[in-house]
Amino acid sequence: MTSSYDHIFENNKKWVESKIADNPKFFEELAKTQNPEYLYIGCSDSRATAEELMGAKPGEVFVHRNIANVVNTLDMSSTAVIQYAVEHLKVNHIVVCGHYNCGGVKAAMTSQDLGLLNPWLRNIRDVYRLHQEELDSIEDEGKRYDKLVELNVQEQCINVIKMACVQERYILEEYPVVHGWVFDLRSGKIIDLKINFEEILKDIQKIYNLTGSDWVMSRKTK
Ligand SMILES: [Zn+2]
Numbered sequence: 101m102t103s104s105y106d107h108i109f110e111n112n113k114k115w116v117e118s119k120i121a122d123n124p125k126f127f128e129e130l131a132k133t134q135n136p137e138y139l140y141i142g143c144s145d146s147r148a149t150a151e152e153l154m155g156a157k158p159g160e161v162f163v164h165r166n167i168a169n170v171v172n173t174l175d176m177s178s179t180a181v182i183q184y185a186v187e188h189l190k191v192n193h194i195v196v197c198g199h200y201n202c203g204g205v206k207a208a209m210t211s212q213d214l215g216l217l218n219p220w221l222r223n224i225r226d227v228y229r230l231h232q233e234e235l236d237s238i239e240d241e242g243k244r245y246d247k248l249v250e251l252n253v254q255e256q257c258i259n260v261i262k263m264a265c266v267q268e269r270y271i272l273e274e275y276p277v278v279h280g281w282v283f284d285l286r287s288g289k290i291i292d293l294k295i296n297f298e299e300i301l302k303d304i305q306k307i308y309n310l311t312g313s314d315w316v317m318s319r320k321t322k
Pocket residue numbers: 143144145167168169199201202203204205
């Protein structure tokens with residue numbers, strides 16, 4: 101009996117064959133190590149794939165996805181991914197990529213009880229509260245929704261920059277740099293929100309400066 105997911109194994113077989121046809125040592129090389137240049141933090145939405153929309157190959161992007169690309173210090177999963185990517189993989193770029201038509205952002209815009217999703221969506225509702233005046237001044241609901249997607253990306257970038265591991269490595273090595281993007285499902289294009297990383301870092305360090313530890317200062321003066 102064939103299952104509805106049999107085609108996945110068929111696809112996998114064809115993919116393996118095509119990779120080996122291009123480079124007989126492809127999997128031998130892939131198994132050795134990973135050295136990605138990017139950490140991509142995106143939404144779990146099945147339409148907003150990471151590697152495909154970036155045209156990236158296996159080994160090039162370290163990926164974390166959750167509902168509405170949220171970074172929260174109390175969420176062990178995203179913080180562990182960021183810490184590992186920054187300190188061990190030494191990625192040079194961290195991308196937070198949201199997308200228009202995001203169901204998570206849409207749900208956060210509506211006042212209703214969504215059970216277990218409530219605490220998660222509260223992160224996005226907090227973004228709304230932070231920018232309420234700007235958002236409420238947009239009359240068109242679709243445009244307001246797009247704006248919240250963009251502001252959510254911006255706020256999640258700030259949450260990444262608040263992390264000690266990001267600030268410490270940036271002070272020592274001038275990397276990683278944090279970028280905010282939006283994927284437009286309607287056109288397929290990635291839009292760079294041109295987050296001013298340096299400016300945000302300088303601003304938030306007035307409150308969240310986590311780089312004064314002895315080990316950072318001693319390594320900096322070497
Ligand atoms: Zn989404």
